[in-house]
Structures are given as C-alpha cells and as structure tokens.
Amino acid sequence: MDLLPTLIDFILHVDRYLAEFVAQYGPWVYALLFLIVFVETGLVVMPLLPGDSLLFVVGALAGAGLMNLPLSLAVLLLAAVLGDQLNYSIGRRLGPRVFQWENSRFFNKAAFAQAHAFYERYGGITIVLARFMPFIRTFAPFVAGVAAMSRTRFTAYNLAGGTLWVVGVLMAGYWFGNIGWVKGNLEKIIWALILVPSVLAIAGAWRARRKGAVA
Numbered sequence: 001m002d003l004l005p006t007l008i009d010f011i012l013h014v015d016r017y018l019a020e021f022v023a024q025y026g027p028w029v030y031a032l033l034f035l036i037v038f039v040e041t042g043l044v045v046m047p048l049l050p051g052d053s054l055l056f057v058v059g060a061l062a063g064a065g066l067m068n069l070p071l072s073l074a075v076l077l078l079a080a081v082l083g084d085q086l087n088y089s090i091g092r093r094l095g096p097r098v099f100q101w102e103n104s105r106f107f108n109k110a111a112f113a114q115a116h117a118f119y120e121r122y123g124g125i126t127i128v129l130a131r132f133m134p135f136i137r138t139f140a141p142f143v144a145g146v147a148a149m150s151r152t153r154f155t156a157y158n159l160a161g162g163t164l165w166v167v168g169v170l171m172a173g174y175w176f177g178n179i180g181w182v183k184g185n186l187e188k189i190i191w192a193l194i195l196v197p198s199v200l201a202i203a204g205a206w207r208a209r210r211k212g213a214v215a
Contacts, residue, residue, distance in 0.1 A: 014053050014054055014057050014190070015057045015060065015061075018054075018057055018058070018061060019061065019066065022061065022066055022067065029067065030071060030072070030075045033054070033058065033072070033075055033076060033079070034075050034076070034078070034079040035079075036054060036079075037051065037054070037076055037079035037080055037083060038079040038080075038082060038083040038086075039083070040083065040138060041079070041080055041083030041084050041087060041137060041138065041141070042082070042083030042084070042085075042086040042087050043083075043086075043087070043138075044087060044090070044091075044138055044139055044142045051134060051137065052132070052134065052169050052193040053189075053190040053193050055076060055165070055166060055169040055170045055173065056169055056170070056172060056173035056177060056189070056190075056193065057173060057177065058072050058076065058170055058173065059072075059169070059170040059171055059172060059173025059174035059175075059177055060173040060174065060176075060177020060178055060182075060183075061177075062170075062173075062174050063173065063174040063175070063177055063178050064177075064178055069174060072170065073166065073167060073170060076166045076170065077162055077163060077166045077167070080131075080162040080165060080166050081158055081159060081162045084127075084141040084158045084161075084162065085141075085155070085158060087138070087141035087142045087145070088141040088142070088144055088145040088149075088151070088154050088158070089145060090142060090145060091141065091142040091143060091144065091145020091146040091147075092145035092146070092148070092151070093145070094145070094146060095145060095146045095147070095148050123144055123147075123149045123153065123154070123157070124153060124156075124157040125157075126140060126144075127140055127141065127144060127154065127157040127158060127161050128157055128160055128161035128164065129161075130161070131161040131162065131164065131165035132165060132169075134193075137165075141154070141158070
C-alpha cells in the first residue's frame with residue numbers, strides 16, 4: 001500500500017531524488033536511468049514510471065554540471081529504443097495466439113484485423129507521437145506487435161520517435177531547467193507533462209470514436 005504514494009512522490013520530486021542519487025552513487029545513476037526508461041517503455045505493466053519528467057530533470061542536472069550530457073543522451077536513447085523493441089516483440093509473440101482465439105465477449109477478430117490495417121497505414125506516426133504521451137507510449141509498441149505491424153517499419157519509427165523524445169525533452173531541461181522560474185515551478189511543470197498529453201490523447205480518441213459512430 002505504501003508503494004503507490006512513494007512512486008507518486010518520486011515522480012513529482014524526481015529532481016531531488018536524482019540529485020541525491022548522483023551525490024551518493026555517482027556514475028551508477030546512468031544504470032538507474034537506463035533501467036527506469038527501459039522498464040517504462042519495455043513492459044506494458046509499468047506505465048506509471050516517470051518518463052518526460054525524468055528526461056527533463058536529467059537535462060537540468062546536466063546543465064548544472066552534475067551529469068554528463070552526451071552520456072545521458074546515449075544511455076537514455078538506447079534504453080528508449082530497446083524498451084520499445086522488447087515491448088513490440090512481446091506483442092508480436094502474443095499476436096498469433098490472440099488471432100487464433102474465437103470471437104467472444106472479450107475478443108473480436110474483426111477488430112484486431114482493423115488494428116493491423118491501422119498500424120500498417122498510420123502506425124508510424126502513432127509510434128512517434130506516442131513517445132510524448134504518458135501511458136500511451138507504454139502500450140503503443142505492444143499493440144503494434146499484436147497488430148503485426150512489420151518489424152522494419154516499427155524499428156524505423158521507433159528510432160525516429162525515440163530520438164525526438166529523448167533529445168527534445170532532455171535538451172529542453174538542459175536549456176531551461178535551471179532558470180529560476182522553472183526550478184520554482186518544477187512540480188507544476190511535471191504535472192503538466194503528465195496531464196496535458198494525456199488529456200489531448202483522450203480527447204483525440206473521443207473525437208475519433210464519435211466520428212466512427214456518426215459514420
């Protein structure tokens with residue numbers, strides 16, 4: 001029962017936790033960062049781990065001279081790309097079993113066939129944009145695997161999306177994370193990084209569902 005409050009506190013005060021970890025364990029922080037991002041993107045059961053806020057804070061710490069910028073970029077990009085590849089592979093492995101299921105209350109073959117068609121047509125941009133959406137980025141590669149999106153296409157967009165996400169958010173922290181106003185409102189910024197993309201994703205899904213119902 002104590003795990004969830006601790007996790008929420010870590011997400012909202014990741015700057016404090018990381019600074020303390022760097023002070024105590026030095027270069028081991030890069031192993032910790034790799035593990036967090038790899039698990040968040042690689043295991044569909046762990047969507048609550050920090051992503052955007054972690055990258056932003058790492059950039060800010062690098063800007064303050066507490067972490068190595070090139071090494072941080074390399075470690076986090078590797079973790080993000082490998083995590084998505086693992087998540088996709090798990091979905092891909094489960095996909096054939098899923099497609100063998102008969103139609104039931106909980107499964108519809110036609111729906112999964114439509115998901116496959118969607119990912120072949122729009123999956124690339126979905127994989128890229130999902131990187132910037134908490135929770136969704138954890139599920140998108142798994143669904144792409146289940147929907148049998150081709151590995152070549154997935155890998156290309158995984159590299160593109162991972163690069164844009166890691167470099168973009170981390171460098172934003174590097175350039176702006178140590179500004180007084182930003183440091184003073186970091187908790188609000190973290191909430192915004194979590195809530196704004198999530199609300200946009202929900203609104204987009206609702207609009208798409210409404211259009212489908214009308215059609």
